[in-house]
Amino acid sequence: MIRRLLALDGVLAVCRFRDDGAFVEGLGLLDEEGLRRLARFAHDYKRMVQGNADQLSMFTGMPGWTPPGGWMVRGRASSVCSVANLVCIVDNGEANLKEVMDALAEAAHW
Amino acid sequence: MSLISELAAMPGVIAAGEYSYRGDRYVCRGRLDDEDARRASIMCRATTMGLHMQADILGGFCGEGCGLVPARGWVVRGPRFTVCVVANVFCFLDNEAGALNEVLALMRERLADAPTDLV
Amino acid sequence: MADLDALLELPGARAAFTFNDRGELREHRIAEGAEGLDATVLDLLCHMCVANTAIATMQARGWERMTGMEGFYPIEGFGFVGLEWSALTHGHCGVVLANDEADYEAAYRALAARGEP
Numbered sequence: 001m002i003r004r005l006l007a008l009d010g011v012l013a014v015c016r017f018r019d020d021g022a023f024v025e026g027l028g029l030l031d032e033e034g035l036r037r038l039a040r041f042a043h044d045y046k047r048m049v050q051g052n053a054d055q056l057s058m059f060t061g062m063p064g065w066t067p068p069g070g071w072m073v074r075g076r077a078s079s080v081c082s083v084a085n086l087v088c089i090v091d092n093g094e095a096n097l098k099e100v101m102d103a104l105a106e107a108a109h110w
Numbered sequence: 111m112s113l114i115s116e117l118a119a120m121p122g123v124i125a126a127g128e129y130s131y132r133g134d135r136y137v138c139r140g141r142l143d144d145e146d147a148r149r150a151s152i153m154c155r156a157t158t159m160g161l162h163m164q165a166d167i168l169g170g171f172c173g174e175g176c177g178l179v180p181a182r183g184w185v186v187r188g189p190r191f192t193v194c195v196v197a198n199v200f201c202f203l204d205n206e207a208g209a210l211n212e213v214l215a216l217m218r219e220r221l222a223d224a225p226t227d228l229v
Numbered sequence: 230m231a232d233l234d235a236l237l238e239l240p241g242a243r244a245a246f247t248f249n250d251r252g253e254l255r256e257h258r259i260a261e262g263a264e265g266l267d268a269t270v271l272d273l274l275c276h277m278c279v280a281n282t283a284i285a286t287m288q289a290r291g292w293e294r295m296t297g298m299e300g301f302y303p304i305e306g307f308g309f310v311g312l313e314w315s316a317l318t319h320g321h322c323g324v325v326l327a328n329d330e331a332d333y334e335a336a337y338r339a340l341a342a343r344g345e346p
Contacts, residue, residue: 146296180311185315187319194308211333
């Protein structure tokens with residue numbers, strides 16, 4: 001099913017991982033080891049973002065931050081985006097982040 | 111005596127506690143009220159999660175014999191207070207007492223076999 | 230300028246280094262026999278310490294405003310405790326110490342005295 005995500009403009013690689021961080025599947029312009037590393041990174045980063053969202057919620061008293069819906073890290077040429085247990089690397093010049101995040105959110109329910 | 115109680119009784123220790131990696135439980139002994147202990151456990155857990163991810167990346171670059179990884183804990187030092195964490199145990203210290211060496215030594219010794227998979 | 234050679238005299242010191250606000254390694258010394266350490270590892274370590282100092286600064290700000298317990302802000306240093314070695318930073322200066330030989334209090338004092346370039 002993640003093949004559909006790879007078909008989006010600018011998506012270079014996509015991975016799915018389990019709640020415990022185990023690699024489930026991956027496709028794209030990374031070798032098997034690279035995809036596994038991406039899944040591991042996304043799992044760890046997700047937990048970190050959850051922790052930071054908990055703190056933001058705690059310090060601001062504002063509702064709506066937790067649980068976090070996803071995260072994006074934007075580099076000069078590429079970005080990493082994740083929703084639930086899916087993560088992808090995108091080319092900033094080619095991808096529409098809104099489209100990618102919406103597709104990830106939809107795919108998370110597959 | 112549990113490690114938490116032992117740490118809390120050491121000179122210079124303001125409070126010591128433990129949190130679950132899932133974030134659903136915490137215990138704390140010392141001079142933090144229950145709400146502050148909960149906040150402290152949320153903050154310490156968040157930093158620990160981030161640190162382990164960073165240390166895993168660092169490990170990919172460390173050569174044979176490098177003693178930096180895997181991560182065991184961290185220390186944050188402010189002007190009056192220090193927070194130190196090993197595994198899932200945290201300690202708030204008063205800098206004036208100069209207790210960091212003793213506290214970290216005890217934590218490292220007693221938590222040497224603590225699992226590092228954050229579960 | 231931090232005297233890195235003097236920092237390397239600290240008990241258990243394996244490396245001493247300075248870095249900029251972004252975490253990029255500027256100067257470094259690595260002790261003889263400190264296997265597995267090189268400029269690449271130290272550069273990544275500096276980025277890690279800068280990142281965590283920023284997070285700790287946010288936490289200290291939030292904590293002090295919420296609890297009134299002042300004494301964490303501004304964060305002076307972040308330390309990473311690894312399996313056998315630790316990395317301590319203060320300002321823009323840091324050291325890697327062997328845990329079994331480390332005197333953390335002395336290291337923080339030395340870094341505080343020399344830490345700001």
